[in-house]
Amino acid sequence: MKGCYQKYLPEHDIYLYNIGEAQKAYEFFGCHYIPELKMHRFCVWAPNARSVSVVGDFNGWDAEKTPMEFYKNGVWAAFVPELHDGDNYKYFVYGYDGSKVMKADPFAFHAEVRPQTASKVWGIGGYEWHDASYLKRRMKRNVLKDAVSIYEMHIGSWRIKEGCRFPGFREVADELADYVSGMGYTHVEIMPVAEHPYDGSWGYQVTGFYAVTSRYGTPQDFMYFVDKLHSRGIGVIMDWVPGHFPKDEHGLSKFDGTHLYEHENVLQREHPQWGTLIFNYGRPEVISFLVSNAMFFMDCYHIDGLRVDAVTSILYLDYARDGYFVPNEDGGNIDNHAVEMLRRMNSVVLTNYAGTMTIAEESTAYPMITKPPYDGGLGFTFKWNMGFMHDTLAYMRMDHYFRQFEHNKMSFSMYYAFSENYILAYSHDEVVHGKKSMVDKMFGDYWQKFASLRALYSFMFAHPGKKLMFMGDEFAQFIEWDYKKQLDWFLLEYDSHAGMQRFVKDLNHVYTENPALYEVDDSWDGFKWLNVEDRAQSVFAFIRTNGEEFVVCAVNFTPVVRENYWIAMPREGMLERLLCSDETRYGGSGVVPEKKIETRRQALNGMEHSAVLTLPPLGAVYYKFTLKSKGDGEK
Structure with a gap:
């Protein structure tokens, strides 16, 4: 490689690529415009090839016109003037096994619409992003505790x-x-x-x-x-x-x-x-x-x-x-x-x-x-x-x-x-x-x-x-x-x-x-079964919490209305309906349980309190649960 071009082929990037430590190899390999040279640089890793050429619209797809030079450590390079975004190209690879094949650029940023297969010269810049505030907020997120x-x-x-x-x-x-x-x-x-x-x-x-x-x-x-x-x-x-x-x-x-x-x-x-x-x-x-x-x-x-x-x-x-x-x-x-x-x-x-x-x-x-x-x-x-x-x-x-x-x-x-x-x-x-x-x-x-x-x-x-x-x-x-x-x-x-x-x-x-x-998805601190053994009626009920707020979910997986259905509750408090899947506006039958329900001091499933509600057929209800008084009891 001629000395005047060698500084545009950073050895450190090639070294990192060869030892498996590269993180942004796309900044070096592929096709990149070099403003100082007013040329595009092509780099490809093909350590066993006998020869490699750049072919494309610009040279009539002639493998003799733009040969690449073997630089070092398996990397071939070429510098080509007068190219423009949208020009089609490939690498003509004379392989170790004697094959002669035109290959798309493994690091190309753009390509022809299928069934055509050429890579395209294309700059990856030029777009003005408007998401800086979004990215700033993203950095502060803990997705494990977010709603997803x-x-x-x-x-x-x-x-x-x-x-x-x-x-x-x-x-x-x-x-x-x-x-x-x-x-x-x-x-x-x-x-x-x-x-x-x-x-x-x-x-x-x-x-x-x-x-x-x-x-x-x-x-x-x-x-x-x-x-x-x-x-x-x-x-x-x-x-x-x-x-x-x-x-x-x-x-x-x-x-x-x-x-x-x-x-x-x-x-x-x-x-x-x-x-x-x-x-x-x-x-x-x-x-x-x-x-x-x-x-x-x-x-x-x-x-x-x-x-x-x-x-x-x-x-x-x-x-x-x-x-x-x-x-x-x-x-x-x-x-x-x-x-x-x-x-x-x-x-x-x-x-x-x-x-x-x-x-x-x-x-x-x-x-x-x-x-x-x-x-x-x-x-x-x-x-x-x-x-x-x-x-x-x-x-x-x-x-x-x-x-x-x-x-x-x-x-x-x-x-x-x-x-x-x-x-x-x-x-x-x-x-x-x-x-x-x-x-x-x-x-x-x-x-x-x-x-x-x-x-x-x-x-x-x-x-x-x-x-x-x-x-x-x-x-x-x-x-x-x-x-x-x-x-x-x-x-x-x-x-x-x-x-x-x-x-x-x-x-x-x-x-x-x-x-x-959603805040506690990774431990029993955020979940508790209320009714889990009701096989005969195919009903499940459980409570979700982040330690401060509580939501009760009850689901009836049979087409039978469950009237006066008892659900165990860990504490005394008030249930307020958030959602019912059987509302008519959802296509349901209109069996909608009470908007508000107070718990009763009736032991059930090892808990001291319970609540009575109507469960719709093949339906589910969510209730927000508010404790009557905050204490050190079970949540």
């Missing part, structure tokens, strides 16, 4: 615009910000928006890890999307996919003619279920690539959280392998290198961006997912509670009569509720592939299905753990989600669906306005 109600969505199918074009980030943001804030959600979680070739992967098979998909616009358009939601106080969580990548020729697969990003060993290289390649977490440069990628979205796009996809597949060497796998150095089935990658990612992200969160989608009993790395944990902020989801949905599919024999499906989650910091998630995975929509999963006739779903949501929002539901669940979309078309918004013309939407809106507001429902 997440609206999970797929941008391409939320609302589709005229014709067949994809909706744009900007137009979606304008509508979405009004909608989710009005509905009372605190966060939006977007399914992956990194560049991907196949719509049907929903974004979970990524080829451009640093490029926001051009389907919906430019990087600056995505910045506007995040900024707009921040302006309404809505946090943005993004699904992040460090577990695998597809075999598409222009992607990371055999990038320099060797298995560079993926494992060389065939038993470790591929996910049998998905036909995708697994990152080699034992390679330092791969760690730098992934950790920097997580940091990139927090840094450049002001993202508030990362939901890490398929953590189970990352952790287990024998995942979906029918016993054929390469064990770790101790003979076990845990990928220790992957464990260290996740710990490092969580530590780097959460220490650099106070008030943000990382979330693990992990479905096993792997210990200490949400404990800090210094205590032997993985360091995630939250974990999806897959057990709660499976048990509650299995229960709600049952005939009402048989629920009495599976009563513990609704209470079992409390045996482990505080072992991790949980999010209770009814996600997109539960409304696809023949699983039916949320409302259609419910047992019973048409009316009973809607009543049951309102009861289930009531149980979920009062249960310890943060909340997540997928788009369409809030108005009871009746068919499964289809990524090729928009939600059935026309259903809101019907009372049952409009009523469900009103109910979810009110439920969100009751949840976010009552700290007793």
Whole structure:
């Protein structure tokens, strides 16, 4: 490399990348404009390539015209004049194995709209952010004690615009910000928006890890999307996919003619279920690539959280392998290198961006997912509670009569509720592939299905753990989600669906306005069963508290009205109704219990007091509980 250019190739950044310690590798690798030179610098890691060239619109895609020079430690570089944002390019890689392949830039910020696959010259700056006050407030938050109600969505199918074009980030943001804030959600979680070739992967098979998909616009358009939601106080969580990548020729697969990003060993290289390649977490440069990628979205796009996809597949060497796998150095089935990658990612992200969160989608009993790395944990902020989801949905599919024999499906989650910091998630995975929509999963006739779903949501929002539901669940979309078309918004013309939407809106507001429902999600100090053994009537009642305020929740999971139903109470006081899922404006039958109820000095379930109320059919009620006198008794 000529001496005049060498100072624009900082050796320290390359060194950090090579030892797995880089946190912002995107500031060096990829395509960057160098104002002093009036040139664009291209840098790519391809240590085993025989040669690399930059090809694109600017040179007629001729591999002979713009060769890159091998700088050091596996890095190739070139400086090219007279390029502009929007110019298409790739790397022409003459691989170690003799292959000659045009590869997209692993660090490109923008790309062509599929099915085209070229990277684009694109500056990541130029957007004027307006969320400084939001970010300042975020730094002071403790998300573990905050209300968190997440609206999970797929941008391409939320609302589709005229014709067949994809909706744009900007137009979606304008509508979405009004909608989710009005509905009372605190966060939006977007399914992956990194560049991907196949719509049907929903974004979970990524080829451009640093490029926001051009389907919906430019990087600056995505910045506007995040900024707009921040302006309404809505946090943005993004699904992040460090577990695998597809075999598409222009992607990371055999990038320099060797298995560079993926494992060389065939038993470790591929996910049998998905036909995708697994990152080699034992390679330092791969760690730098992934950790920097997580940091990139927090840094450049002001993202508030990362939901890490398929953590189970990352952790287990024998995942979906029918016993054929390469064990770790101790003979076990845990990928220790992957464990260290996740710990490092969580530590780097959460220490650099106070008030943000990382979330693990992990479905096993792997210990200490949400404990800090210094205590032997993985360091995630939250974990999806897959057990709660499976048990509650299995229960709600049952005939009402048989629920009495599976009563513990609704209470079992409390045996482990505080072992991790949980999010209770009814996600997109539960409304696809023949699983039916949320409302259609419910047992019973048409009316009973809607009543049951309102009861289930009531149980979920009062249960310890943060909340997540997928788009369409809030108005009871009746068919499964289809990524090729928009939600059935026309259903809101019907009372049952409009009523469900009103109910979810009110439920969100009751949840976010009552700290007793969310401030103590991690211990028994915030939860107490009142009635938990009433199998015969399929009723559950419990109290939530933050030590100062109290909310009682009672749910009847049968279609029978329970009149004069006794609920144990820990203290003497007054109950004042906050919410009833059976109100007619929600589509209910109108069985609404008393507005105010005084406790009685009648012992029940080991407590000295109790209250009598009417429970609606397949319904739930929330009451705010005010102590008659404050004392040192049980709360």
